[in-house]
Structures are given as structure tokens and as C-alpha cells.
Amino acid sequence: MAEAIELKNITKQYPGHGKHVVKDLNLDISRGEIVMLIGPSGCGKTTTLKMMNRLIEPTSGSIFVNGADVTTTDPTELRRSIGYVIQQVGLFPHLRVGENVSAVLRLLKWPKNRITQRVDEMLDLVGLDPSLYRDRFPKELSGGQKQRVGVARALAADPLILLMDEPFGAVDPITRSHLQAELLRLQREIQKTIVCVTHDIDEAVLLGDKIAVFGTSARIEQYAAPAELLSQPANEFVENFIGGSNSIRVLSLLPVTPDQLRPGRTVDAGSNTGQHGVLDEDAIALDNGRPAGWVFGSRGDREITTTETIPLATRPTYADALDLIMKTGEPGAIFTHADGAYAGILELGQVHAAIATTLEPAPMMDAAS
Structure with missing residues (x-):
């Protein structure tokens, strides 16, 4: 250049x-x-x-x-x-x-x-x-x-x-x-x-x-x-x-793209059941393809909790996802397409993995090379 x-x-x-x-x-x-x-x-x-x-x-x-x-x-x-x-x-x-x-x-x-x-x-x-x-x-x-x-x-x-x-x-x-x-x-x-x-x-x-x-x-x-x-x-x-907090700064450099999202477990907002019958795991409830919130099957309450979502059109980063996860206490951040349709989730484990990978020290060069 x-x-x-x-x-x-x-x-x-x-x-x-x-x-x-x-x-x-x-x-x-x-x-x-x-x-x-x-x-x-x-x-x-x-x-x-x-x-x-x-x-x-x-x-x-x-x-x-x-x-x-x-x-x-x-x-x-x-x-x-x-x-x-x-x-x-x-x-x-x-x-x-x-x-x-x-x-x-x-x-x-x-x-x-x-x-x-x-x-x-x-x-x-x-x-x-x-x-x-x-x-x-x-x-x-x-x-x-x-x-x-x-x-x-x-x-x-x-x-x-x-x-x-x-x-x-x-x-x-x-x-x-x-x-x-x-x-x-x-x-x-x-x-x-x-x-x-x-x-x-x-x-x-x-x-x-x-x-x-x-x-x-x-x-x-x-x-x-x-x-x-x-x-x-x-x-x-x-x-x-x-200074410190480099992990958070690194996350602000990492864009979230559709191919990085996981499909997650979804249920129909009206039935609270997933593809395999009665809900016994945490899942995202969808109303006509749009996320309505989380359903926490592990809690046994079957109630949909309203939650925030992140539009992919805003060019979000991993820092945005982590911020939402920490604010809501949910297992992942829900992302949507431009029309509001469900796109997928970024789970907390993915954020941790991104920090570890990006901050991993570069390998030392062999003295003979």
C-alpha cells in the first residue's frame, strides 16, 4: 500500500x-x-x-x-x-x-x-x-x-x-x-x-x-x-x-459475523416445546421467527423472560455480546437479522475462547531459524 x-x-x-x-x-x-x-x-x-x-x-x-x-x-x-x-x-x-x-x-x-x-x-x-x-x-x-x-x-x-x-x-x-x-x-x-x-x-x-x-x-x-x-x-x-483490561479491549476489535453464531435450541413461543418434545433445557422462544426471549427449562418455570437482542446490522463486536450477557445473566447473546428475524446466539464460552486465542502470546522463534 x-x-x-x-x-x-x-x-x-x-x-x-x-x-x-x-x-x-x-x-x-x-x-x-x-x-x-x-x-x-x-x-x-x-x-x-x-x-x-x-x-x-x-x-x-x-x-x-x-x-x-x-x-x-x-x-x-x-x-x-x-x-x-x-x-x-x-x-x-x-x-x-x-x-x-x-x-x-x-x-x-x-x-x-x-x-x-x-x-x-x-x-x-x-x-x-x-x-x-x-x-x-x-x-x-x-x-x-x-x-x-x-x-x-x-x-x-x-x-x-x-x-x-x-x-x-x-x-x-x-x-x-x-x-x-x-x-x-x-x-x-x-x-x-x-x-x-x-x-x-x-x-x-x-x-x-x-x-x-x-x-x-x-x-x-x-x-x-x-x-x-x-x-x-x-x-x-x-x-x-x-494498562490492564486488555481482554475487554481485544473483544471490541472482534466483529460478530453470522457464521460465528450458533443456532441454539429454539422453541415456539406458544408451546414452550422444542424439536424433541417437552422442554427440559434452556432455549430461545421464537414468535413467528422473531426472538421473544429465553425459556429456562432448567429452572422448570417455563416462562418466557423478555430480553434484549443485538441486530447484526449495527456491526456488533464480541464486547457488545459480553456486555449483554453480563447485564442479563443469560447463557448467550441473541442476534437478529435486519428484519428482526432470529439469527443465532453467541455463547459465553465463545467469548472466553476469543479472549484466550487473541491474547495468546506469539510463539517464540527458533534460534536456528
């Missing part, structure tokens, strides 16, 4: 300061990937991000964007070709939403009718009805809505690269979760190269195709896919930084 961004021997040192903010950094980011930069405060991750579009100029080294060395080009032109989203959003308070989204397009002198069309496309893309939000001012928006407008503005000129600096750090946890899901949905549609700074390892694991863990002066301690990072930390620094 071709590299979208290449940092070669990048160093940043401010005059009068003996310590390097970034020292001799090399990093290759492939096209179409989401790469998360994470590390302790002051490690140089935000400085690194800002050097990619030359908001901060490197002291030395080379930056290549789509194969071209951008350290000698006009930084203003470079920034107009790269989308940029920050935690504080940075909307112009005196401009309406549509005017904020079109800011870069007006600088690029797009025709007025094309700008109008593009603004509406971008607002629709981030889940904001143009007819409702186009003419509002930023002060009339919630934090999550402002962040969506910020993303729409960054994407308006159709940049190949999107840089994001703690984009969801200023919103509440529920809104943050919704925005993270929205970003993943957008990426499936637009396939941009996205570089995102975060302080949250769970966010890095959820969003990233790769994660770069920075140490002092932007030293890369490990650069790997999330599953590898969690199962095989490169050193003690990485292990301490990512």
Missing part, C-alpha cells in the same frame, strides 16, 4: 530549549488508514501532527505527502489540501453553519452554486439535516453538533488527508461514543487517510487501523495494529501505558 505521509528524520527543537520536542522521528502512514498517535502528555504527539501540515515547522528532516516533499512548498496551499479538526472545533462564531463549512471552498474560489451543493452534501454526510442546520449560528448548536460541523468543514474540499487533534475530547462520554461511531461510518464511505491524536487508549483501539505509542521526544515505542499492540506489547513502557 502506498504511503500517504512519510516523516523522515523529523526533529523539532525550539530556540533556547535544550530538550527536543521531537527527535529524529521516522513514521510511514499508508493511504486509507486511520493512524492514532498516543502517549503521555508532553511527548510530542500534537507537535508531530502539526508538522504534517506545517502549522509548526520542523527544525530538520523531510515530510512527504503523497510522495512530494512538502517542506519546501507554500504552507498555506498545503493546509488547504489537508483537512484539520481540533478539540475546540474553531468555528467562526459570527458565521452561519453553511458559511463555516464553505470557508475553504471560498478561499479556493469554487463557483457559488457548487459551494451551496457541497455544503449540503457535507452536512448530510455528517448526519445534520441541511435544511435545519445550514443557517444556524454555532452558539445554537450542541457540542456534538459543533464537532460534526468541524468535520464537515475539514472534508468539504475533499482532501486526501484528515488530521484530528483530540477531536472528541471536549464532549460528554455519550456524545463522544456517538461521534466515534460516526467517524467509523464516514471512513467506510470516504476512505481518507486519517491521523488522530488522542490520550485515550480505548479510543485508539476502537478507531485505529494502527497505533503509534510515543515516548519521550516522540520516540516511537511501538507502531502496530491494535490487536498486536494489546497482545504483544513491545516493551515495559508500552505495557504500562496501555
Whole structure:
């Protein structure tokens, strides 16, 4: 896969300061990937991000964007070709939403009718009805809505690269979760190269195709896919930084697909009997092919307990299944197709097996090989 961004021997040192903010950094980011930069405060991750579009100029080294060395080009032109989203959003308070989204397009002198069309496309893309939000001012928006407008503005000129600096750090946890899901949905549609700074390892694991863990002066301690990072930390620094609960984080990386589901034992909701006569085991009661709940034959009560189900259309993970199992105390999580029909179950034992398999250490290489 071709590299979208290449940092070669990048160093940043401010005059009068003996310590390097970034020292001799090399990093290759492939096209179409989401790469998360994470590390302790002051490690140089935000400085690194800002050097990619030359908001901060490197002291030395080379930056290549789509194969071209951008350290000698006009930084203003470079920034107009790269989308940029920050935690504080940075909307112009005196401009309406549509005017904020079109800011870069007006600088690029797009025709007025094309700008109008593009603004509406971008607002629709981030889940904001143009007819409702186009003419509002930023002060009339919630934090999550402002962040969506910020993303729409960054994407308006159709940049190949999107840089994001703690984009969801200023919103509440529920809104943050919704925005993270929205970003993943957008990426499936637009396939941009996205570089995102975060302080949250769970966010890095959820969003990233790769994660770069920075140490002092932007030293890369490990650069790997999330599953590898969690199962095989490169050193003690990485292990301490990512902390515990790796099994839960790994589960959030594992999608549940229809072929992984087990058929389970089912009964007709009206009869409470299965294929082999009287129910004496736990089973899922179906009403016209749709799950009505569990029937616990082992308890002998024969009553259907209402329960939650997980639609496959939501792209669920093993973490979602475990969450439902732990909340309900049931033997498995019930999944449904888009039409609500019963799809199957994921049992608790399958979740345990997934944790054990994914976190199993890689086999040691034979010294002679």
C-alpha cells in the first residue's frame, strides 16, 4: 500500500530549549488508514501532527505527502489540501453553519452554486439535516453538533488527508461514543487517510487501523495494529501505558459475523416445546421467527423472560455480546437479522475462547531459524 505521509528524520527543537520536542522521528502512514498517535502528555504527539501540515515547522528532516516533499512548498496551499479538526472545533462564531463549512471552498474560489451543493452534501454526510442546520449560528448548536460541523468543514474540499487533534475530547462520554461511531461510518464511505491524536487508549483501539505509542521526544515505542499492540506489547513502557483490561479491549476489535453464531435450541413461543418434545433445557422462544426471549427449562418455570437482542446490522463486536450477557445473566447473546428475524446466539464460552486465542502470546522463534 502506498504511503500517504512519510516523516523522515523529523526533529523539532525550539530556540533556547535544550530538550527536543521531537527527535529524529521516522513514521510511514499508508493511504486509507486511520493512524492514532498516543502517549503521555508532553511527548510530542500534537507537535508531530502539526508538522504534517506545517502549522509548526520542523527544525530538520523531510515530510512527504503523497510522495512530494512538502517542506519546501507554500504552507498555506498545503493546509488547504489537508483537512484539520481540533478539540475546540474553531468555528467562526459570527458565521452561519453553511458559511463555516464553505470557508475553504471560498478561499479556493469554487463557483457559488457548487459551494451551496457541497455544503449540503457535507452536512448530510455528517448526519445534520441541511435544511435545519445550514443557517444556524454555532452558539445554537450542541457540542456534538459543533464537532460534526468541524468535520464537515475539514472534508468539504475533499482532501486526501484528515488530521484530528483530540477531536472528541471536549464532549460528554455519550456524545463522544456517538461521534466515534460516526467517524467509523464516514471512513467506510470516504476512505481518507486519517491521523488522530488522542490520550485515550480505548479510543485508539476502537478507531485505529494502527497505533503509534510515543515516548519521550516522540520516540516511537511501538507502531502496530491494535490487536498486536494489546497482545504483544513491545516493551515495559508500552505495557504500562496501555494498562490492564486488555481482554475487554481485544473483544471490541472482534466483529460478530453470522457464521460465528450458533443456532441454539429454539422453541415456539406458544408451546414452550422444542424439536424433541417437552422442554427440559434452556432455549430461545421464537414468535413467528422473531426472538421473544429465553425459556429456562432448567429452572422448570417455563416462562418466557423478555430480553434484549443485538441486530447484526449495527456491526456488533464480541464486547457488545459480553456486555449483554453480563447485564442479563443469560447463557448467550441473541442476534437478529435486519428484519428482526432470529439469527443465532453467541455463547459465553465463545467469548472466553476469543479472549484466550487473541491474547495468546506469539510463539517464540527458533534460534536456528
